[in-house]
Amino acid sequence: MSSKKIAAAIHPPVAASVAVRKYDERRDKAAVEELERRCEVGQPGKPAFVTDLMGDPVARVRNFSSHIMLVAEHGDGREIVGVIRCCIKTVTSGKLRSNEFPVYVKLAYILGLRVSSSHRRLGIATKLVQELESWSKQNGAEYAYMATECSNKPSLSLFTQKSNYVKFRNPAVLVQPVHGHYKSLPSDIAIVRVSPNLAETMYCALFSNSEFFPKDIGVLLHNKLNLGTFIALSKRDFSDWNPETGDLPASFSICSIWNTKEVFRLQVKGVSSLTHAACLGTRVVDAMLPWLKIPSIPNVFESFGFYFLYGLHMEGKDGSRLMKTLCKFAHNMARDDRGCRAVVAEVGQTDPVREAIPHWRKFSWDEDVWCIKKLQEDVKEQNCDDQWLKSSSISHSKIIFVDPRDL
Structure with missing residues (x-):
C-alpha cells in the first residue's frame, strides 16, 4: 500500500461538499433534533440512555456565558449531518501559587458530538472538532477537554489518535x-x-x-x-x-x-x-x-x-x-x-x-474518561505547566469538582 493510501486510511479526506457553520435556531432546530434522535442508539445488546433536550438543542451549554454550537452541512441540499457543542470556562488546575491563591486556566469543554450514520468516515467529526478548537483558541481557551466512556472506541480514537488529546481523569459516577x-x-x-x-x-x-x-x-x-x-x-x-x-x-x-x-x-x-x-x-x-x-x-x-x-x-x-x-x-x-x-x-x-x-x-460506573489537549502551544504557560497533562495516573489533587452545567 502506498504512503498516500495509508495516510488516507488513517485520516479520511473531508468531503469537499461539507461545510461547518454556527447553529441557527430558527432554521436548524428541527433538523438537529432529528439528527440527534437517530444517533441515540448506544451499543448493540446494551442498555442506552436516550437524551431529550426539552426542545432546546443548546440547553447543555446555554448556562455558560461563552458557548457555541456548530453544525455540518452536506451536499447541494445542505443537509445537516453533524453537530457539536462547546463552552469556555475558567477553572482551577489543582495547584496553588506561592501566596496560596489557586492557579486558574481557561478551558474549553467539548460535548454533544453527533454525526449521521450515513455520513461517517468522511472526516466530518474531525472537521467539527478542528473548527471548535479554532473558535476556542480565538476566545482565549488554553486547553480543551471532553468526556466519553472507555468503551466508546470511535470517540476515543477521534480525540486521542486523530486530534492529539490525552486521557486525563477517570471519575466515578x-x-x-x-x-x-x-x-x-x-x-x-x-x-x-x-x-x-x-x-x-x-x-x-x-x-x-x-x-x-x-x-x-x-x-x-x-x-x-x-x-x-x-x-x-x-x-x-x-x-x-x-x-x-x-x-x-x-x-x-x-x-x-x-x-x-x-x-x-x-x-x-x-x-x-x-x-x-x-x-x-x-x-x-x-x-x-x-x-x-x-x-x-x-x-x-x-x-x-x-x-x-x-x-x-x-x-x-x-x-x-x-x-x-x-x-x-x-x-x-x-x-x-x-x-x-x-x-x-x-x-x-x-x-x-x-x-x-x-x-x-x-x-453506577467508573468507565468515564476525560481527555484533554493543550491548545495554546505557541504561548508561554504562565498558569500551569505540561505536568498537568502528563499526570494521567496520579492527580495533583484527589478532588475533581464536577460542574453540573457540563452534564
Missing part, C-alpha cells in the same frame, strides 16, 4: 434510584440550607486546590436550576455554630443540588423484556406491601429527570455519617419531585466522599 419511601434521617443531625453568597465563600475555601473548580462559582450557585446548598452537622455543633463568621465546625458535610430535569430528560432503551418485567415487579410488590419499604426500581424506561449532587465535601470524625445523611436528605427531596427518579454524583476515584455516597453498584 454514583447513582441512587429514587423509590417511593422516605429515608429516615438521624435525630441528632441538623441539616441547614446556606445562602448562595455564604456557600460561595465556603466553596472557595474548600476547593481552592481541587481540579476544575469554576471561577464563576457564584453564578452557578445563583442559577435557577440550583436547588440549594446544604450543610449537615450534629445538633450539638449547630447550637454553637455561627455561619456569619465563615468558620466551619470540626465535623460537617456539604453539597449542592442541581435540578437537571428542567434542561434535559433521560430514558433507558435497549433492555430485554425480562428486565422490564423484573423492574415492574419490584414496584408492584412495593405497592402491595408498602410497610416493607422495599427500595423498588423506578420506571426509567419512560422519560425522567434526576438530581445531581455536586460540591460534595466532608470533614471530621463524623464526616462520613453526615455525608450519608445529606444524601438521604437529597433522596427525599427528589422523592417529592414528580418525574425525578435518581440522585447522581460524580467524584474522583480517590475522593474520600466516594465511600460515603449511597449508590447502587449495578446502576
Whole structure:
C-alpha cells in the first residue's frame, strides 16, 4: 500500500461538499433534533440512555456565558449531518501559587458530538472538532477537554489518535434510584440550607486546590436550576455554630443540588423484556406491601429527570455519617419531585466522599474518561505547566469538582 493510501486510511479526506457553520435556531432546530434522535442508539445488546433536550438543542451549554454550537452541512441540499457543542470556562488546575491563591486556566469543554450514520468516515467529526478548537483558541481557551466512556472506541480514537488529546481523569459516577419511601434521617443531625453568597465563600475555601473548580462559582450557585446548598452537622455543633463568621465546625458535610430535569430528560432503551418485567415487579410488590419499604426500581424506561449532587465535601470524625445523611436528605427531596427518579454524583476515584455516597453498584460506573489537549502551544504557560497533562495516573489533587452545567 502506498504512503498516500495509508495516510488516507488513517485520516479520511473531508468531503469537499461539507461545510461547518454556527447553529441557527430558527432554521436548524428541527433538523438537529432529528439528527440527534437517530444517533441515540448506544451499543448493540446494551442498555442506552436516550437524551431529550426539552426542545432546546443548546440547553447543555446555554448556562455558560461563552458557548457555541456548530453544525455540518452536506451536499447541494445542505443537509445537516453533524453537530457539536462547546463552552469556555475558567477553572482551577489543582495547584496553588506561592501566596496560596489557586492557579486558574481557561478551558474549553467539548460535548454533544453527533454525526449521521450515513455520513461517517468522511472526516466530518474531525472537521467539527478542528473548527471548535479554532473558535476556542480565538476566545482565549488554553486547553480543551471532553468526556466519553472507555468503551466508546470511535470517540476515543477521534480525540486521542486523530486530534492529539490525552486521557486525563477517570471519575466515578454514583447513582441512587429514587423509590417511593422516605429515608429516615438521624435525630441528632441538623441539616441547614446556606445562602448562595455564604456557600460561595465556603466553596472557595474548600476547593481552592481541587481540579476544575469554576471561577464563576457564584453564578452557578445563583442559577435557577440550583436547588440549594446544604450543610449537615450534629445538633450539638449547630447550637454553637455561627455561619456569619465563615468558620466551619470540626465535623460537617456539604453539597449542592442541581435540578437537571428542567434542561434535559433521560430514558433507558435497549433492555430485554425480562428486565422490564423484573423492574415492574419490584414496584408492584412495593405497592402491595408498602410497610416493607422495599427500595423498588423506578420506571426509567419512560422519560425522567434526576438530581445531581455536586460540591460534595466532608470533614471530621463524623464526616462520613453526615455525608450519608445529606444524601438521604437529597433522596427525599427528589422523592417529592414528580418525574425525578435518581440522585447522581460524580467524584474522583480517590475522593474520600466516594465511600460515603449511597449508590447502587449495578446502576453506577467508573468507565468515564476525560481527555484533554493543550491548545495554546505557541504561548508561554504562565498558569500551569505540561505536568498537568502528563499526570494521567496520579492527580495533583484527589478532588475533581464536577460542574453540573457540563452534564
